[in-house]
Amino acid sequence: MNRPNPDAATLRYVALAGPTAAGKTAAAMAIARAHAVEIVSVDSALVYRGMDIGTAKPSAEERAAVPHHLIDIRDPLQPYSAAEFAADARRLISDISARGRLPLLVGGTMLYFKALAQGLDAMPPADPAIRAALEAEALASGWPALHAELARVDPVTAKRLAPNDSQRIQRALEVYRASGQPMSSFHTIKTIADSTDSARATAFISLEPQDRGWLHERIAQRFDAMLAAGFLDEVRTLRARGDLTAQAPAMRCVGYRQAWEWLDAQEARGLDAHEARGPGDLPAISELRDKGIFATRQLAKRQLTWLRSSPERRVVACDDPTAVQQVLALVQAFQEQRA
Numbered sequence: 001m002n003r004p005n006p007d008a009a010t011l012r013y014v015a016l017a018g019p020t021a022a023g024k025t026a027a028a029m030a031i032a033r034a035h036a037v038e039i040v041s042v043d044s045a046l047v048y049r050g051m052d053i054g055t056a057k058p059s060a061e062e063r064a065a066v067p068h069h070l071i072d073i074r075d076p077l078q079p080y081s082a083a084e085f086a087a088d089a090r091r092l093i094s095d096i097s098a099r100g101r102l103p104l105l106v107g108g109t110m111l112y113f114k115a116l117a118q119g120l121d122a123m124p125p126a127d128p129a130i131r132a133a134l135e136a137e138a139l140a141s142g143w144p145a146l147h148a149e150l151a152r153v154d155p156v157t158a159k160r161l162a163p164n165d166s167q168r169i170q171r172a173l174e175v176y177r178a179s180g181q182p183m184s185s186f187h188t189i190k191t192i193a194d195s196t197d198s199a200r201a202t203a204f205i206s207l208e209p210q211d212r213g214w215l216h217e218r219i220a221q222r223f224d225a226m227l228a229a230g231f232l233d234e235v236r237t238l239r240a241r242g243d244l245t246a247q248a249p250a251m252r253c254v255g256y257r258q259a260w261e262w263l264d265a266q267e268a269r270g271l272d273a274h275e276a277r278g279p280g281d282l283p284a285i286s287e288l289r290d291k292g293i294f295a296t297r298q299l300a301k302r303q304l305t306w307l308r309s310s311p312e313r314r315v316v317a318c319d320d321p322t323a324v325q326q327v328l329a330l331v332q333a334f335q336e337q338r339a
Contacts, residue, residue: 011093012338013103014331017042017307018207019300020108020254021218022318025058027207027327028106032066034328035335038096040089041070042107045253047080048072050238053231054255056222076250077243082115083123089116102335110306123186124178134170143169154182167247203334205327206307207318214319219296223289226255232288235259254295262288 016031018024028039041047045055049072058068069092074080089105089112096103105113114120138146144163150172151158157172175183209215235256238244244251246260266284307313316326 011090011097011103012202013040013093013105014203014205014334015042015113016104016106016205016207016327017110017113017313018108018318019209019215019303019307020056020296021215021222021300022108022207022209023323024106024108024207025056025062027324028104029062029066030324030328031104031331035102035331036100037102037104038067038069038092038099040092040096040103040105041068042085042089042105042109042112043070044080044085044109044112045250045256046071046107047074048076048250048253049074050076051234051250051253051256053226053229053234054259055253056226074250076238077248079249082111082120085109085112086115086119108303110303120186123175123183127174127178130174130177131170134173138166138170146170146173149173150176154184156184157182165252167249167252202338203330204310204313205330206310206313206315207323207327208304208307208315209319210317211319215300216297219300220293223255223293223296227285227289231255232259232263235263239263254299255292258288258292258295262291 014031014037016024016028031037032039043055045051046057047070048055051057057071062068063071070085070088093103093105105116107113134146143166147158147161147163147165147169150161150169153176154172157168161168161172172183175181175186238251238256239260246257246264251257251260262285265287314330316323316330320326
């Protein structure tokens with residue numbers, strides 16, 4: 001394999017994207033067995049330590065077999081932004097290329113892919129005074145009232161947020177009050193301040209189902225497997241820390257938010273859900289299962305919508321039995337082009 005030039009004006013990498021449960025990890029490991037790669041995670045949940053089961057984090061064996069980056073780099077209390085990801089990913093792409101390996105970016109956090117390839121204008125930093133004021137207003141009037149305010153000043157952002165999505169409503173209003181501009185205006189501006197530090201996917205492979213029902217079944221199976229593997233115990237451990245709340249950035253992740261709310265509801269009802277671990281342990285756990293699967297399907301729908309707006313992607317049907325072989329063929333073609 002020819003040694004790439006890390007000083008090239010544009011950093012190059014292979015991207016493997018797709019909705020949740022599409023089989024990205026299996027395909028990535030197949031690529032790693034065939035080529036000298038290092039994997040950069042493009043997943044806003046995998047950055048958090050102590051969140052392994054509910055994020056379907058690559059196993060210890062998988063991480064030992066091939067270097068993985070941007071996993072377990074934050075405590076669940078700490079935020080991690082798309083801008084931080086883009087900076088970290090550009091550095092890693094350069095470093096991996098300098099080692100003579102192929103940077104393989106794998107994940108489903110589409111805003112991260114966008115921030116890396118297109119750039120995002122820097123939004124105002126967190127402002128403690130504005131945040132405190134918003135929390136006081138929410139305490140007095142409720143988050144739906146603040147969502148209504150957001151709908152007046154930034155209807156694009158408000159449309160994609162639930163009325164009780166406190167963390168994101170707070171941040172969107174914070175950005176507006178600090179800058180006078182809606183958050184949606186930052187997310188649509190495609191600039192990179194230093195063009196010499198830009199990054200472009202030479203191969204953007206997208207795993208997408210031909211049959212949406214296939215993906216829904218995979219999502220349900222995976223959520224059941226997470227419950228059986230001790231997902232609720234994982235969330236209980238996070239709750240037992242005492243410093244996390246449902247509004248913490250990490251606890252807004254799909255699955256964790258539903259589990260946290262379900263445990264809150266069980267406690268409010270005075271029910272003993274401490275021993276519940278899987279679908280057969282407690283009748284009421286079906287409520288969590290239904291909500292978790294539904295939320296995950298909605299996430300997958302948003303991911304697919306974003307992917308289908310990306311004309312540069314090379315689509316591989318993830319429900320095709322030969323999907324992994326097709327992915328390998330695309331990566332091989334890329335490697336031959338650069339040889």
